[in-house]
Amino acid sequence: MESVTRGGTRWKRFALVMVPSVAATAAIGVGLAQGALAASFAVSGQEFKVTAGYLDGTGFAQYGGVDMGYKDLKGDEKTAHPVAISTFKNASITKMCQSVVTDVPFVGKITLKLKAGDKGTPVQAKNLYLDVSELDANAKFTNIDIGVAAKDTDNPAGGPGPAGKGPAVKDESILPNGFAQQAERAELTGVKQKAWATTAGTFELSGLSMRLLKGSGDGVECY
Known part of the structure; x- marks a missing residue:
């Protein structure tokens, strides 16, 4: 079975993303609890933008969740920030871009912009949240199940949860019987998204480029 979704998306609806990390050239250490990666940090007061080809x-x-x-x-x-996790x-991604804008005193708006995976070698990531x-x-989506309980997300065809064993739920703050969906494979094109956080086991960014740019908006940020 295959399912195709087009157009804009919001919380509790289809939301598939790829988020690069500022520390993307190294593997990110994560804690494992009952086969799931656990996020124990408080998110910053800034969302960031990401695009992907x-x-x-x-x-x-x-599934739905909340970032504190x-x-x-x-x-x-x-x-609290409502999110789609x-x-x-x-995951493999091409033409990836991340940008975040900070208003610096006496300087004005400065955009941190990262780009990778646009020189023939895709970005590779494992165990992403x-x-x-x-x-x-x-x-x-290929072989999608819509309406499964969050605690039962364990798609055998795609591998038993992102952590390699057990359910794919992020941590104990997720409602175990809450609405969720799973699929063997998900493909996205023309991605534009805003995010609060990402957690990953490893992140390999080929051709990583980081720049600090003055200003914000179109032509400076990723979009």
Whole structure:
């Protein structure tokens, strides 16, 4: 069975993303708890943008969740961010871009921009947990199950959960019987998305380029 989704997406709907890491040239150490990767950090007060030409992922699952983090860049007040959590056991992506804008005192807006996977060798990632608030893309799913309980996301064809064993749920904060979906394979083209966080086992970025650019908006950010 194959399923195709086109157009804009929001929380609790289809949201498949690929998010590069600022520390992308190294493997990211993660804690394993009951076969699932656990995120124990508070997210920053900034969302970041990501674009991708093509993403090909296997062992996919998705469910709703909440990221706890700082409300803004200035204080210690915390807030909750509703997210769609997408997980992949393995993923390959081409033409990837990440950007985040910071308003620097006495300087103005500065954009940190990362690009990779655009020189013939795709970005490779394993055991991904991607916390997304917005997505626009064309998506194709192979052997998809919609409506499965989050605790039962364990697609055998794509591999038993992104962590390699057990359910694909991110941590114990996820409602175990909440709505989820899983698929053997997920393919996305023309990805544009906003995210709060990503957690990964390994992230290999070929042709990584990082630049600090003055200003923001079209032509400076990824989109």
